[in-house]
Amino acid sequence: MNDIENTEEKPIVKFEEVTKRYGDLIVLDKLNLEIKKNEMVSIIGPSGSGKTTVLRMLMTLETIDEGVIYIDGKPLTHMRSKGNLIPADEKYISSLRSDIGMVFQQFNLFPHMTVLQNCIEAPINVLGLRSDEAEARAIDLLGMVGMLDKKDEHPSRLSGGQQQRVAIARALAMRPKVMLLDEVTSALDPEVIGEVLSVIRKLNSEHNLTMLMVTHQMGFAREVSDRVCFFYEGKIAEQGTPNQIFETPKNERTKQFLSAVLNAN
């Protein structure tokens, strides 16, 4: 790790005045957000507040209407060529994308492949690993998420919690610098949420990984996050340490949201 000296200086992810619209609907409204290396940031807020869009834009699944997103100091949509900024080509975008990994609400495993195949497909074909290297890496990660005994099963034979743990291993196998977790427990039965959360907890404590997590699990966000951002109508209405947000929220919207959510539980 020779870029430790930059750790404090340069945010690994930076949103600068980013706007996203669907027709007349403004989903993100001039969003500014910086995430430091190895920081664990949770995004909370009512549905429709643009939380998931933040992750999807970072993963290049959505286009940017205005503003700039920087990954490790490089703009996501433009590249430098002979001193000029020009629209990025696929190769450049793909090189930036390789810093980012994403775990989806609906797992999105490849149903026609076994658990192991799911985890080695991209490392072999994108990173160019030999198949024995990719398998060793996958087996290591599947062990970490506790899914090694199911490595030859197809996803359809696994529970939601198990599929999600495989999806986490699959994303980690690409060694991303930033991990995006998009409501990873929202599609799960209550009794298996715990197993997925404990994997994320482990990731957070044992690996140097920057994580950006959209979640409805308030207790979990409070427990693991370095910072919590409360989104409201496409903006960060309030952000701070978990204690600040959950104990002494200042914004009226945050108070309303938290009391509604916490009372429901």
Next chain:
Amino acid sequence: MAWRWDFAFEILPQLLWGAVYTLMAAGIGYLLAVFIGLIFMMGQRTPSYVLNRITREVVEFFRSTPLLVQLFFVFYVAPQFGIKFSAWNAAMLTMGLHYGTYLSEVYRGAIEAVPKQQWEACKALNLSIFRTYGRIILPQALPVALPGMGNYLVGIIKDTPMLATIGVVELMQSANTVGSLTYRFLEPYTMVGVIFLIISLPTAFGLRKLESMVSRRQGISKQ
């Protein structure tokens, strides 16, 4: 007019020989259609508006006009503009194009049946567009496409008698020849029908087996 077994056996070799050509015509025509269909499908999925539009119109044109008319056009009209085909080549080209447009629609439907989240997962893993199609999307679309593809295989087999109209010597044409030489029609045409049944029924059965085999192999159980 009574059925004559001795006559039936006498003409059997000739009809079976015709049947071999029927199978060849259907087989080669279908293979062409499978590839032409892929090209049409990709044309319809490109981001380029012009290419997209052209492919759509071409597909619509071939789907909306009868195979027989297309066959006559390629075999009788095209030579008047200096483009000459043998009967066999004209037959293969026309059947490949005609069924290719049908198959492109089958492919399109099958690909659209793959959830869009699968595309997103591919993107998040940085897979190239070729890998995305080849390793993730097409394998999942295949079980969806197979029933439709099978229908058109049986369809193309049953359409081969049309090739007799431009003089391709296949099963139907062999029966026509027998009929016009002997003035006996009962045996040849009955036998043509029976031979088609003997070809089509096992084909349909084999296709169903293939469908369930593919689904099983992919771990997407059908039961």
